Amino acid sequence: MSSENEPLDFTPLSVDEKAFGELLDYLRRTRGFDFTAYKRPSLVRRVQRRMDSVAIPDFNEYIDYLEVHPDEFKHLFNTILINVTAFFRDxxxxxxxxxxxxxxxxxxxxxxxxxxxxxxxxxxxxxxxxxxxxxxxxxxxxxxxxxxxxxxxxxxxxxxxxxxxxxxxxxxxxxxxxxxxxxxxxxxxxxxxxxxxxxxxxxxxxxxxxxxxxxxxxxxxxxxxxxxxxxxxxxxxxxxxxxxxxxxxxxxxxxxxxxxxxxxxxxxxxxxxxxxxxxxxxDDSSDRFNGLMPVRHDESGTAAMPSHPDMYNIAFDAAPIAQVVVEAGGTVGMFNDRARTLFGLVSSDVGRAFHELELSHRPLDLRSLIRDAEEQRRPIVVKDVTSEAHGREARSLDVQVTPLFDPQGRVLGASITFSDATRVVELQQQLSRSKQDLETTCEELQATNEELETTNEELQSTVEELETTNEELQSTNEELETMNEELQSTNEELQSINEELRDRGEALNHVNHFLESVMRGMRGAVIVVNPELHVIAWNHRSEDLWGLRAEEVRNKNVFGLDIGLPIEQLRRPIRACLTGESDLTDVMVTATNRRGKALQCKVTCTPLMGRTQVQGVIMTIDEVPAASETTLN
Ligand SMILES: C[S@@+](CC[C@H](N)C(=O)[O-])C[C@H]1O[C@@H](n2cnc3c(N)ncnc32)[C@H](O)[C@@H]1O
Missing domain, CATH: 3.40.50.150 (Vaccinia Virus protein VP39)
Structure with a gap:
């Protein structure tokens, strides 16, 4: 057969048949599904597709996987049993x-x-x-x-x-x-x-x-x-x-x-x-008519005569099939031209005992056939008899022996006809060869067609899978799109909060600068503490007087500072400011500056007011010239 005519092969390139058989056996034993009767190529393809989706290349490994993941059976069977269908399909x-x-x-x-x-x-x-x-x-x-x-x-x-x-x-x-x-x-x-x-x-x-x-x-x-x-x-x-x-x-x-x-x-x-x-x-198959009609005489036996007396003989001679008549006594009664040519008979053979002729037993035993036909009173047909008489090309003959009866039913003899079926046999042989070829082609076409149909179904189910995936992707996409929009709006909100914060920051900077300038411009030292008595402001003059920088004292308890200011003496006025008992207290103290020089200072304590309550205490320390050392209260 030419390669053009070979059926399409959908078999995967190489399959470990033994391992695949084990997998089928496992499915039959554990789940009662017997897939051994399914067409192999398509079955293998579908199982492999499922294995691909769980990234397992090997049938034995897949059995292990099925044991550990019983849910997988469902996916596998869904893949094998293609459920494609539709209302009014085809x-x-x-x-x-x-x-x-x-x-x-x-x-x-x-x-x-x-x-x-x-x-x-x-x-x-x-x-x-x-x-x-x-x-x-x-x-x-x-x-x-x-x-x-x-x-x-x-x-x-x-x-x-x-x-x-x-x-x-x-x-x-x-x-x-x-x-x-x-x-x-x-x-x-x-x-x-x-x-x-x-x-x-x-x-x-x-x-x-x-x-x-x-x-x-x-x-x-x-x-x-x-x-x-x-x-x-x-x-x-x-x-x-x-x-x-x-x-x-x-x-x-x-x-x-x-x-x-x-x-x-x-x-x-x-x-x-x-x-x-x-x-x-x-009983549906129509009966075939196998028998042949016996030769019949008309009832009276007096058939109408033709116009020419030799008409019977001439017609007999002109017949295209060979015919020999053997009389009841076994002698040759007559034969026609075609019989003459075919079997080499001559006129003097008429009247001879039939059994003396080669024709009586070759190519087949005609005497027994004559006997059977006469006994059974019906024609006997033998088909495809090969005759190689007289060194001529072999012919295929259909031989029919028909008993002849007189109107009273007595046997007259037998007519033997030989129809040359050589051409018919050749044609039959040719026909049967063509039929076989046709059947093979038909079967191949059928198989191809079935394979194509299966592939088509698979494609259809793949398309459906893709459609589902597509729908899922679309909905994921929509979700992402929504999230994106949400993020975008949050971003816009953050941006405006940011701008507000920047504005406030600038305002705060401004206020800070202002405060710093005020603090810097003050002649006296300023110390501000919160209710926990931690330092929250410490101006330049304080640095200068007490020898500690603002960074060194910030958030430290003012009573723990090692400075020349006798801070213990200020405990009461500070407390009084914090509790709201007093809103202005001046205390005269003797302090020592960072160079060790004794100073007379007036310390003024005032509460640092928040919106509703005291947020701390402001202490301003002014140096007082020695002559005017007094304590004011
Ligand atoms: C492609 S569908 C055909 C559906 C429907 N007959 C049609 O033509 O639209 C093939 C069906 O055969 C079923 N099937 C496969 N093996 C089977 C079996 N051994 N016995 C019964 N049904 C089977 C599958 O489950 C699937 O539902």
């Missing part, structure tokens, strides 16, 4: 069912019968509800409710649960004709809920087509786009079960890429384009 068969099959079914059962339908491999129920709508339309709501049972089965529990809910998104009901949508669905938010009466007639159940016994007495079985996942042997096993599950006039509908069943003994095509077949009963 329009052609539905139209044919609507216009031809269902009306006939309804007509037959109109009086009292029950219509039993099986949707095998129903996925999420769209196919089962589609057929339910069509039958309800043809039968009428009451008869439908009373006399129609639709069994919908699948091996996938999750899909069955979805089917049982009978709630679909807008995208899923798009193919439902508007009139049926209006009649059999009600909308609930953005979902569409199937009519409960229609829903009630559909009975869902788990059923494994490979292992479970079929449901019986079906008028119609739909098994679409499911058989193609199984290998040829299992497909034919399931078909045998469908045959026994169907009632005598039952109809089987397959998927558009599935078997043509043109050579099946169990089903005959009703409409190949729609893949609709009818069950064949055992």
């Amino acid at each position: 329009e052609t068969p539905w139209e044919y069912l609507r216009t031809d099959i269902i009306p006939r079914l309804v007509e037959k059962r109109a009086a009292d019968g029950v219509i039993r339908v099986w949707s095998a491999g129903c996925a999420s129920g769209e196919e089962s509800y589609t057929v339910a709508m069509l039958i309800a339309e043809a039968f009428g709501a009451d008869a439908f409710a009373e006399r129609v049972k639709i069994y919908a089965t699948d091996v996938d529990d999750e899909a069955l649960n979805e089917a049982r809910q009978a709630v679909y998104a807008h995208r899923q009901i798009e193919a439902v004709p508007p009139a049926l949508l209006q009649k059999y669905f009600r909308s609930d938010g953005d979902r569409f809920v199937l009519d409960k009466d229609l829903r009630r007639s559909v009975i869902f159940g788990r059923h494994d087509l490979i292992h479970d016994a079929p449901i019986s007495r079906m008028s119609l079985i739909l098994c679409r786009n499911t058989l193609m996942y199984f290998n040829a042997e299992v497909q034919s096993r399931i078909l045998t079960r469908f045959h026994s599950a169907l009632a005598d006039d039952g109809i089987l509908v397959l998927g558009k890429a599935e078997m043509l069943l043109t050579r099946s003994e169990m089903f005959a095509p009703v409409d190949l384009r729609s893949r609709v077949f009818r069950k064949l009963r055992r």
